[in-house]
Amino acid sequence: xxxxxxxxxxxxxxxxxxxxxxxxxxxxxxxxxxxxxxxxxxxxxxxxxxxxxxxxxxxxxxxxxxxxxxxxxxxxxxxxxxxxxxxxxxxxxxxxxxxxxxxxxxxxxxxxxxxxxxxxxxxxxxxxxxxxxxxxxxxxxxxxxxxxxxxxxxxxxxxxxxxxxxxxxxxxxxxxxxxxxxxxxxxxxxxxxxxxxxxxxxxxxxxxxxxxxxxxxxxxxxxxxxxxxxxxxxxxxxxxxxxxxxxxxxxxxxxxxxxxxxxxxxxxxxxxxxxxxxxxxxxxxxxxxxxxxxxxxxxxxxxxxxxxxxxxxxxxxxxxxxxxxxxxxxxxxxxxxxxxxxxx
Numbered sequence: 001x002x003x004x005x006x007x008x009x010x011x012x013x014x015x016x017x018x019x020x021x022x023x024x025x026x027x028x029x030x031x032x033x034x035x036x037x038x039x040x041x042x043x044x045x046x047x048x049x050x051x052x053x054x055x056x057x058x059x060x061x062x063x064x065x066x067x068x069x070x071x072x073x074x075x076x077x078x079x080x081x082x083x084x085x086x087x088x089x090x091x092x093x094x095x096x097x098x099x100x101x102x103x104x105x106x107x108x109x110x111x112x113x114x115x116x117x118x119x120x121x122x123x124x125x126x127x128x129x130x131x132x133x134x135x136x137x138x139x140x141x142x143x144x145x146x147x148x149x150x151x152x153x154x155x156x157x158x159x160x161x162x163x164x165x166x167x168x169x170x171x172x173x174x175x176x177x178x179x180x181x182x183x184x185x186x187x188x189x190x191x192x193x194x195x196x197x198x199x200x201x202x203x204x205x206x207x208x209x210x211x212x213x214x215x216x217x218x219x220x221x222x223x224x225x226x227x228x229x230x231x232x233x234x235x236x237x238x239x240x241x242x243x244x245x246x247x248x249x250x251x252x253x254x255x256x257x258x259x260x261x262x263x264x265x266x267x268x269x270x271x272x273x274x275x276x277x278x279x280x281x282x283x284x285x286x287x288x289x290x291x292x293x294x295x296x297x298x299x300x301x302x303x304x305x306x307x308x309x310x311x312x313x314x315x316x317x318x319x320x321x322x323x324x325x326x327x328x329x330x331x332x333x334x335x336x337x338x339x340x341x342x343x344x
Contacts, residue, residue, distance in 0.1 A: 006100040010160030014341035021056040021090040036324040048079035085132040094152035095126035096337035107142035112151040154212035159219040162194035169211040202244035206278035215280040220311040228282040229263035265300035283331035294322035294332040
């Protein structure tokens with residue numbers, strides 16, 4: 001039976017810290033390490049203005065390098081905590097803990113099986129990351145709940161009030177033998193949700209997550225949904241994202257009202273070595289007092305930042321250069337995992 005005192009907080013609720021893992025030459029970032037580190041430095045500088053940042057590093061030598069890089073940019077090192085652990089890659093949205101919070105102050109680190117996005121990449125070390133963080137004492141006395149079912153944090157959105165939003169394309173790939181009803185029941189039980197909403201449309205070229213929801217549509221306060229739209233009828237994404245927008249317009253809140261929708265502008269195609277990269281503005285990160293928004297060097301960057309800020313009123317909007325990230329098929333939200341207030 002589901003424990004009604006536990007729930008999955010919304011991202012805009014108070015946080016203890018943000019968790020990241022730093023890229024190094026043993027990860028897939030090796031060919032463009034210096035370039036991607038510029039994004040990580042900008043991200044660290046932005047997060048530490050508002051709250052602590054926990055940085056997973058693969059070695060003591062990497063820790064010293066990161067400290068030197070960040071000190072050189074004037075980052076407040078007192079806001080940093082380092083943890084040395086092995087990892088395959090740096091997409092902590094998907095390998096990090098999905099934290100449930102109890103009304104009595106308890107926390108549960110929900111540790112789903114991480115399969116490297118359906119077996120596309122090696123993931124043995126990433127699948128053990130949460131257990132390593134627990135063993136390192138990062139989370140105090142939080143309970144650690146291992147669930148032998150594949151799910152990534154980027155594949156779900158929570159409104160903090162019992163509703164989870166996800167995509168059929170992703171979870172049908174992870175669990176082709178299971179029905180939507182079965183998966184809805186597993187999600188509701190493991191995430192202590194009262195209902196699960198599904199999107200059947202929406203994808204981005206260059207996204208190897210099989211349409212994670214955090215690249216497409218995001219809950220925001222006040223019964224809002226921010227989503228990636230496409231206004232270019234000649235673009236191959238146009239039809240799918242238009243249908244996704246129609247699906248979102250048909251969704252209803254728990255008490256039967258339509259959501260307030262905030263469509264995001266469409267960046268011009270970014271082509272790298274002959275392949276299109278997934279430049280989604282929906283892949284932003286909310287922190288205490290601010291929202292960090294990906295910027296791609298595109299004319300639409302500022303309008304995207306304005307709309308996201310409008311959907312998260314009262315927060316400072318900080319743009320983070322994310323073009324280096326999309327070379328590896330993810331963006332700002334994908335490399336981070338927020339930790340709710342009280343757990344650290």
